[in-house]
Amino acid sequence: MKEYDLVIIGGGPAGLAAAVAARKAGVESILILERDNELGGILNQCIHSGFGLHTFQEELTGPEYAGRFIDQVKQLQIPYKLKTMVLDLAPDKTVTAMNAEDGLFQIHPKAVILAMGCRERPRGALNIPGFRPAGIYTAGTAQRLVNMEGYLPGRNVVILGSGDIGLIMARRMTLEGAKVHVVAELMPYSGGLKRNIVQCLDDFGIPLKLSHTVVDIQGKERVEGVTLARVENGKPVPGTEEHYPCDTLLLSCGLIPENELSRSAGVTINPVTNGPAVNESLETSIPGVFAAGNVLHVHDLVDYVSEEAAAAGVHAARYISQGQSPAGKEIPIRCEGGVRYTVPVSIRPQELETDAVVPLRFRVGNVYQNKRIVVYAGETQIFQRKARVLAPGEMETVNLKASVLQEHGDAPEILVKLEDA
Amino acid sequence: MKKVNLICIGCPLGCPLTVEMEGDQVLSVTGNTCKNGDKYARKEMTNPTRVITSTVRVTGGKLAMVSVKTASDVPKGKIFDCVKALKSVDIPAPVHMGQVIVADIAGTGVPVIATKNVDAC
Numbered sequence: 001m002k003e004y005d006l007v008i009i010g011g012g013p014a015g016l017a018a019a020v021a022a023r024k025a026g027v028e029s030i031l032i033l034e035r036d037n038e039l040g041g042i043l044n045q046c047i048h049s050g051f052g053l054h055t056f057q058e059e060l061t062g063p064e065y066a067g068r069f070i071d072q073v074k075q076l077q078i079p080y081k082l083k084t085m086v087l088d089l090a091p092d093k094t095v096t097a098m099n100a101e102d103g104l105f106q107i108h109p110k111a112v113i114l115a116m117g118c119r120e121r122p123r124g125a126l127n128i129p130g131f132r133p134a135g136i137y138t139a140g141t142a143q144r145l146v147n148m149e150g151y152l153p154g155r156n157v158v159i160l161g162s163g164d165i166g167l168i169m170a171r172r173m174t175l176e177g178a179k180v181h182v183v184a185e186l187m188p189y190s191g192g193l194k195r196n197i198v199q200c201l202d203d204f205g206i207p208l209k210l211s212h213t214v215v216d217i218q219g220k221e222r223v224e225g226v227t228l229a230r231v232e233n234g235k236p237v238p239g240t241e242e243h244y245p246c247d248t249l250l251l252s253c254g255l256i257p258e259n260e261l262s263r264s265a266g267v268t269i270n271p272v273t274n275g276p277a278v279n280e281s282l283e284t285s286i287p288g289v290f291a292a293g294n295v296l297h298v299h300d301l302v303d304y305v306s307e308e309a310a311a312a313g314v315h316a317a318r319y320i321s322q323g324q325s326p327a328g329k330e331i332p333i334r335c336e337g338g339v340r341y342t343v344p345v346s347i348r349p350q351e352l353e354t355d356a357v358v359p360l361r362f363r364v365g366n367v368y369q370n371k372r373i374v375v376y377a378g379e380t381q382i383f384q385r386k387a388r389v390l391a392p393g394e395m396e397t398v399n400l401k402a403s404v405l406q407e408h409g410d411a412p413e414i415l416v417k418l419e420d421a
Numbered sequence: 422m423k424k425v426n427l428i429c430i431g432c433p434l435g436c437p438l439t440v441e442m443e444g445d446q447v448l449s450v451t452g453n454t455c456k457n458g459d460k461y462a463r464k465e466m467t468n469p470t471r472v473i474t475s476t477v478r479v480t481g482g483k484l485a486m487v488s489v490k491t492a493s494d495v496p497k498g499k500i501f502d503c504v505k506a507l508k509s510v511d512i513p514a515p516v517h518m519g520q521v522i523v524a525d526i527a528g529t530g531v532p533v534i535a536t537k538n539v540d541a542c
Contacts, residue, residue, distance in 0.1 A: 047474045047488035047536065061474055063488050063537035067518055147476055150485045175475060175504045194435040198428050199471065203497065389434045 001105040005029040005320050007095050009086050009261060010115035012041020013302050014293025014309040016069035018113045021313030023076045027320055031107065032073070032080035033097055039073065039080060040066030041117060043302065045144045048168055050195070054303035065302060089114075089265040093288060110323075111288040111316040114262055114276065115309060118255040118294040120165070126253055128160075130217030133224075139165040139252040143172065152176050154248025158226050159183040160214050162190040162197070164300075164393075166252025171200035173250075180204070181244050184212040184228050189367050191254075191393045193300070214249070215241065223247055255298045265289065272341040273297040279330060280347040280358050281315040282308065287325035290316050297343050297361070300395045304361070311359075326351050329409065331377075333360070337417035338390070340365045349409045352402035360398045360416065364390045368418060373398060376415040377408035386421055422448065427465055431457040438462045470494035473503050474536070477522060482514030482539040489522050490536050495529045502527040514541040 006027050008015045011034030019032050038044065043051070046062030053059055056068065073080065084099040093112050098104045120138040137145075137153055143165060145151045155178050159166045162185040170180045183201060188211050190197055201208055209228065215236050216227040226249055230240035257275040259267070268285035270277040275296040276284040283290050292312035293305040319325060328348035335342050342362045352358065360375070368390040375383035375398060382404050390396065398416070405414075422443050429436040434454065440462050441448040450462040464470075472494050476486040495503060506527045516522075516539040523533040 044537070047476060047490075049472050049474055049490060059472070061488060061490055061536040064518065067537070147488060148484065148486055150476065150478060175500070194428060194432075195430040197435075198430045202428070203471075203500075389432075 001102065001107060003029075003109070004031040004107055005110045006031070006113065006316055007107055007109040007111075008032045008113045008115055009089070009095070010034065010041065010117055010293075010295070011036070011039040011080055011082070012115065012117050012293070013043055013066065013069065013305045014117065014295070014312075015041070015113070015115035016066070016073055017306040017309035018115055018290075018292055018313040018316070019078045019080075020069060020072045020076060021310035022113075022317050023078055023313075025314045025317035027313075027317045030078050031109075032078065033084045033086050033095070034080060034082050035085045037083050039070045039082070042140070045140070045147045046168075047147045048172075051302050054301065055306055062302075069306070086261060089261040089289075091266045091286060093265075093286070110320045111290065113309075113312050113316055114259075114267075114284070114289065114291040114295050115293050116258045116261065116295045118257045118298055120251070121254040121256055123251060126251065128214050128217060131220050133217070133219040133222050135219070135223030135247050136217070136249045136251070139163070139169045139250045142169055142248075142250050146172055146176060152178060154178060154223075154246075156181065156246040157248045157250060158214075158228075158244050158246045159250045159252060161185060161252035161254070162192050162208060163252040163254065164192045164196050166250060167192045167196040167200040169250055169252070170206050171204060174204045174206070178248075180206050181246060182206070182228070183208045184214060185210050186213045186231055187211070189391065193393060217249060223249055255294065257295045257298065259295060262289075262291070262295070267291075270341060270345060273343065275343075277345045278343060280344050280352065281318075281325075282312040282344065283315060283319070283325060288316075288319050290319075297341070297363075300393065304395065304397070308359075308361075331405075331409075331411055331414055333414045333416060335362065335416045337419065338364045338366060338368055338371070339416050339418060342416055347400075347405060347414060349402065349405040352405065354403050354406070356402040358400045358402065358405065360400055362396050362398075362416060363394075364392055364396070364418065367391050370421045371418040372421050374417055374419050375400065376417075377405065378411035378413070380408060380411070382408060387418075390418070425466065427462055429453060429458040429461050431455070431461055440466050442466060469497040471497050471500060473500055475504050475507050477507050477510045477512055479516060479539050480511050480513050481541055482516065483542045484539045487512065487516045487522075487539045488536045489533050491526060491529075492532045492534050495526070495531050499527055499529055503529070503533075507533065514539050
């Protein structure tokens with residue numbers, strides 16, 4: 001098998017943007033490995049519009065957004081292999097993969113970019129009692145069936161979880177002739193964008209029941225109905241049960257970065273994000289292995305995936321040209337006061353160009369109003385911004401100036417927190 | 422006079438808006454905390470529009486379906502008519518992104534275009 005300097009695992013939005021940026025930064029020898037039969041990843045089934053407002057200043061559908069990057073990959077003649085499954089990533093960066101044409105093969109690249117994306121949390125991870133009949137799908141599976149295969153998975157639908165894919169599928173199933181009876185959300189707030197609640201539920205009169213969950217699924221061969229109940233303090237409240245006859249239950253209950261390969265390589269995983277712990281160069285605990293996109297942490301907008309992946313591509317290019325990872329003092333980043341995690345988890349200020357900017361991305365653990373996002377280097381406050389509203393469904397970004405970080409290069413840690421405004 | 426409640430989609434704040442209507446006329450918008458809320462409420466009450474996305478069947482293609490959208494926004498009340506009109510459409514492969522699938526969907530004067538390439542098999 002031909003050898004490549006850079007192997008990118010995954011041909012979705014992250015992999016495509018990383019490949020384009022790495023080539024533009026001078027990497028000649030790049031290979032993208034994609035397990036599906038086309039490039040574009042999950043965007044191919046996201047036929048709704050709303051993508052690319054930040055990147056292209058226009059509202060594109062998922063396939064159109066993917067198309068812009070696929071065109072660039074083709075123009076730059078970056079090679080890719082489709083229907084190719086990566087089976088293993090070794091600590092020495094040996095990539096073992098297989099497909100029908102090449103059989104089983106190994107590549108020994110100088111650098112790897114992890115861009116495998118994420119998966120939906122399945123029923124088995126949700127502790128819903130009842131039989132295991134047909135008719136229970138994750139929202140994304142239903143999305144693929146409807147939008148790509150042309151099948152309608154059911155006619156009477158209940159949706160558990162108000163993540164964006166669930167909301168989008170409530171509208172999509174309704175347009176295709178199904179009756180969506182209700183969307184139930186365990187939390188007292190929706191994890192989806194406001195825009196989707198209005199345009200996917202309110203437009204069609206679909207009720208959203210907050211603080212509700214599925215406590216029973218009826219039916220042995222096929223779903224015949226589900227029982228919802230109100231939830232208080234994490235427990236269903238007896239006497240609040242409501243029965244909904246239906247043939248289909250869709251689950252939109254969170255996304256989990258897909259890191260089997262990262263784990264097999266021995267990459268350190270951040271237990272909060274379930275993605276690799278990376279430094280300011282998006283480099284994992286293994287030098288020369290980078291990560292970007294939803295494999296790193298679940299994003300709200302694909303625009304930020306592309307931006308992050310492009311940065312990973314540039315950093316991988318630098319690693320390949322220098323042959324090693326720069327050694328510099330690494331300052332850990334800690335978060336508290338409502339900030340659940342940060343990406344990256346550490347910064348090496350001396351590694352940065354003086355005019356560079358380090359985007360610090362994070363999510364909060366609850367809905368907050370009238371707060372300030374504050375960043376400290378040691379005891380010194382180096383950043384602050386007012387935030388009128390913060391919600392777990394929206395990713396936040398704080399841009400730290402390299403020059404400021406370098407001034408505080410001796411700080412024992414960087415702290416990110418929310419304070420009252 | 423009637424009152425209508427809306428949620429503003431302008432930003433994550435999601436202000437609860439109350440619109441006072443007299444027939445087709447907006448009398449007042451309250452509950453918004455910025456001017457975008459007022460603008461959104463007036464548009465929603467007088468001329469709500471949406472870009473519609475859906476799929477149509479492809480014959481002889483590598484994929485069974487191609488994704489499509491209305492080339493611009495159409496009146497909200499026409500959503501179901503548009504999707505219904507697309508049900509009977511079969512488009513032969515190859516299909517190119519931007520290709521007109523239906524020249525005038527459901528009498529709106531707006532074309533429906535493909536948002537994806539589908540090669541012939």
